[in-house]
Amino acid sequence: MADIDKIDDVIHGRLRMGIMAYLANAETATFSELKDKLEASQGNLSVQIRKLEEAEYLTVDKxxxxxxxxxxxxxxxxxxxxxxxxxxxxxxxxGLPPKD
Incomplete structure (x- = not known):
């Protein structure tokens, strides 16, 4: 199961995965929009966004x-x-079949 080593720990957290999934479809979102859609607390969402920003997976405009x-x-x-x-x-x- 060598592929388990390819799981990105930065993304793998529940809330970070939710942020990335939402932004992969929407491309941009406001903090309030993410907070509502992901049912996250303001503090936790801020921390998780910062981690994704540090990894350069997203940019934040304030x-x-x-x-x-x-x-x-x-x-x-x-x-x-x-x-x-x-x-x-x-x-x-x-073990799921790959998507085309």
Missing amino acids: RIVGRKPLTTCRITKKGRDAFAAYLKALTNVL
Whole structure:
């Protein structure tokens, strides 16, 4: 089961995997959107986003809009490639047939 070594530990956490899966489809999302969709606490979501940002899997843009902070996350090419590799490795570990 050599493919288990290919599982990316940065992505493999439940919330980080959820963030990556959401961004893989949406490409960008606000902090509030991710918090609602993933039913995450603000503190935990912040920590997990920071870990993905440190790995350069996503970028974070923080700005003020109408006197309110707006945080937007965007998946990077490196993040998209890492997520695809993660899904492939997970599929192999589970013994599922590969998707075309």
